[in-house]
Amino acid sequence: MSHAEAPLPDNARAIIDEEEALLARVQSTLEAARRKSARGQDSQGLVAQLQVLRDDASTAAEADLPHIFAQMNQLRSLMERQETAKLPDPHAPYFAHLRLQGTGGTRDYLLGRTTFADVGAGVRVIDWRFAPVARVFYCYEEGDDYEEYFGERLAEGNVETRRLVVIERGVLTRIITGPLVLERGEGGAWRSVSRDFATLQSGGAGTAARPEFLGTGKGARHIDDAFGVTAMLDAEQYEAVTTGPDQPLLVLGSAGSGKTTVALHRLAKLAFDEPQKFPQARMKLIVPEEGLARLSRRLLAPLGLGNVAVQTRDAWLLATARSAFNLPGIKLWHDTPPLVSRLKRHPALRRALAARVGVPKTDGGTTLERLRQRLADAYLDRRFLDSVVHAAKGELPLTAIDETMEHTRLQTATPLAKALRDITDAERLVTVDGRSIEDDTPDAMAGTVDLDDLPILMFLKAQHTSLGLERLAHVVLDEAEDFSLFELFAVRQLLGKGRSCTLAGDEMQQTDAGFAGWSSVLNELDIRDAATCRLQVSYRCPRPVVELARQVLGDQAPEAPVNGRAGAPVGFHHFPDEAQAQLFIGEALRDLVAREPHASVGVIASSPEAAQAIYRVVEDQPWARRVSDGEFTFEPGVDVTDVGSVKGLEFDYVILPDATARAYPVDDESRRRLHVAVTRTSHQLWVVSSGVRSRLLTPEGAAAPR
Numbered sequence: 001m002s003h004a005e006a007p008l009p010d011n012a013r014a015i016i017d018e019e020e021a022l023l024a025r026v027q028s029t030l031e032a033a034r035r036k037s038a039r040g041q042d043s044q045g046l047v048a049q050l051q052v053l054r055d056d057a058s059t060a061a062e063a064d065l066p067h068i069f070a071q072m073n074q075l076r077s078l079m080e081r082q083e084t085a086k087l088p089d090p091h092a093p094y095f096a097h098l099r100l101q102g103t104g105g106t107r108d109y110l111l112g113r114t115t116f117a118d119v120g121a122g123v124r125v126i127d128w129r130f131a132p133v134a135r136v137f138y139c140y141e142e143g144d145d146y147e148e149y150f151g152e153r154l155a156e157g158n159v160e161t162r163r164l165v166v167i168e169r170g171v172l173t174r175i176i177t178g179p180l181v182l183e184r185g186e187g188g189a190w191r192s193v194s195r196d197f198a199t200l201q202s203g204g205a206g207t208a209a210r211p212e213f214l215g216t217g218k219g220a221r222h223i224d225d226a227f228g229v230t231a232m233l234d235a236e237q238y239e240a241v242t243t244g245p246d247q248p249l250l251v252l253g254s255a256g257s258g259k260t261t262v263a264l265h266r267l268a269k270l271a272f273d274e275p276q277k278f279p280q281a282r283m284k285l286i287v288p289e290e291g292l293a294r295l296s297r298r299l300l301a302p303l304g305l306g307n308v309a310v311q312t313r314d315a316w317l318l319a320t321a322r323s324a325f326n327l328p329g330i331k332l333w334h335d336t337p338p339l340v341s342r343l344k345r346h347p348a349l350r351r352a353l354a355a356r357v358g359v360p361k362t363d364g365g366t367t368l369e370r371l372r373q374r375l376a377d378a379y380l381d382r383r384f385l386d387s388v389v390h391a392a393k394g395e396l397p398l399t400a401i402d403e404t405m406e407h408t409r410l411q412t413a414t415p416l417a418k419a420l421r422d423i424t425d426a427e428r429l430v431t432v433d434g435r436s437i438e439d440d441t442p443d444a445m446a447g448t449v450d451l452d453d454l455p456i457l458m459f460l461k462a463q464h465t466s467l468g469l470e471r472l473a474h475v476v477l478d479e480a481e482d483f484s485l486f487e488l489f490a491v492r493q494l495l496g497k498g499r500s501c502t503l504a505g506d507e508m509q510q511t512d513a514g515f516a517g518w519s520s521v522l523n524e525l526d527i528r529d530a531a532t533c534r535l536q537v538s539y540r541c542p543r544p545v546v547e548l549a550r551q552v553l554g555d556q557a558p559e560a561p562v563n564g565r566a567g568a569p570v571g572f573h574h575f576p577d578e579a580q581a582q583l584f585i586g587e588a589l590r591d592l593v594a595r596e597p598h599a600s601v602g603v604i605a606s607s608p609e610a611a612q613a614i615y616r617v618v619e620d621q622p623w624a625r626r627v628s629d630g631e632f633t634f635e636p637g638v639d640v641t642d643v644g645s646v647k648g649l650e651f652d653y654v655i656l657p658d659a660t661a662r663a664y665p666v667d668d669e670s671r672r673r674l675h676v677a678v679t680r681t682s683h684q685l686w687v688v689s690s691g692v693r694s695r696l697l698t699p700e701g702a703a704a705p706r
């Protein structure tokens, strides 16, 4: 008999019975409240609730009082506004059950997202974001004695019961308490499963996982859990989420340790605690890539933050520059050579330009055009660029100088249309195929600026005058390691006096060389006093993936080992040639999708071209999607994409189709790219190569010099 089918011990049966009875009681109480509300008896309902809360306050333990008072105030203001009280969703009214034994006796609390009480029926659903008791849930284990200050009062007692519960469409489907994980099967029978299978929300019955076999059963079942990770925040994460509203916060941690999770829950808490000061319209989340922007919007909606703006860094830069220069449009060049872009984003340029700008002048030359010319003067000054490259200490090659000068010459050339402005016959400025005479010629670049120049131009303008940008109540930067110092300078102009912001980042995942270091980041944002939290547990990746990720980083890996849960071994598959590798992947995908139709699979190639090549093998399949601009749908199926598009994302299964020496040579940048790709895995990873496998994947390569 498999572990999953072992008969249930008596205590497990008792827990299930107790939780099912509790859910039934909550649902019938909610139904009664809903009926009253439908009969237009809202105000009576509110009066009754208020009465019950008053009674409750007279007998309550001290620890309960702040919660009860807060709830009474909420009800009173609803009555004043003659509104109806919002009821919890009966299909998923709460996500955890806490029973506390304190001086006032024993009390059950249910943690959810909407407060509701019918004390007569013994039902107290509390909002995790504001109820003081939530702190006990997140910071203590079952059996612990607790001691917490709720406002001025010290509350003490014992955590008698602490259970996570998953309620799907009104049915209790899972209970997690200490090491015990109980799960309701499709037919309604309950069973006990191992805790390792339950540390992430998704997942069905585990099959024996072997490296040569793709599939662990984790993606076989679809779970509709409305609360997701809110129920599972650990004590460290909860502390970070509850950081004071005006305290800037830096959340660090390895891939998949919950940095995004913490940042988004902090937003939810701010918006809930102080809606006047932190209205959603004045909070913003900025992320480097489109895929992560889409994912963040999906994660914000169930937290009640559907109106918080999420922007990619590029979209935010363009909108901010337009506003700073008061221009309806800016002619951008989108094909900046990578080396030129690297130079423009490097901290050495920030320092050199600050020195070159020197004492601010007050000649009023702050139009985009004037500043662009000044910046071009710097880019065309060989001695200046030489000093930048030397200050970069090997992170920028000497060839960056000529490339930048040549690129600038083309951008500052007189646009052909301007040169030919004496030609009044418009038809003569069009080629025979109807396109502009500049298209596809170097002249198309004339008069354009690079995206990377926008924050630099704003920096130059700010030396003379204010940028006049609207301040925000709170800014979140996710993947903060990918923001250049100039971009951070522009972000600082958005922060209000309180400098309320959250940065989430991991220097091991930086995309370009030239990360300035966290102290420079904080310095640039003028938040040197930011609180820092370092998350220690890798929740996303199973241990074999965590170990491979460390190996790939070589001596860049952080010293502290990262905890990961047990999971399927990494599958390594090597083929003499590429066609064989692709055929093998195509077959494995067909087989996996047939067995686990709810799974999400990421085929993460080293480049968009390599992604296109592997996509050809599966393009006729309805479940295969080629994702090139971050347009992920987060639906089950297979996304064929590249490593540049997947930061911050995760998939049940990840296949690296071209882990070759050419795609990932032994250098720091390749280590970080491969590390990002590997750590997108939440259940199982396959590493496929042909020709010569990347040395970063072999123990010798891990130790190789950079």
Ligand SMILES: Nc1ncnc2c1ncn2[C@@H]1O[C@H](COP(=O)(O)OP(=O)(O)OP(=O)(O)O)[C@@H](O)[C@H]1O
Pocket (backbone or CB within 6 Å): 199, 200, 229, 232, 233, 234, 237, 253, 254, 255, 256, 257, 258, 259, 260, 261, 262, 506, 509, 539, 540, 647, 648, 649, 650, 679
């Ligand atoms: N305390 C927790 N218990 C269980 N799962 C968690 C916990 N915290 C986060 N997770 C889950 O772990 C996964 C990774 O979380 P998240 O994306 O926030 O990590 P991250 O550190 O931002 O990752 P990355 O470095 O890749 O950007 C998500 O599926 C999230 O729901």
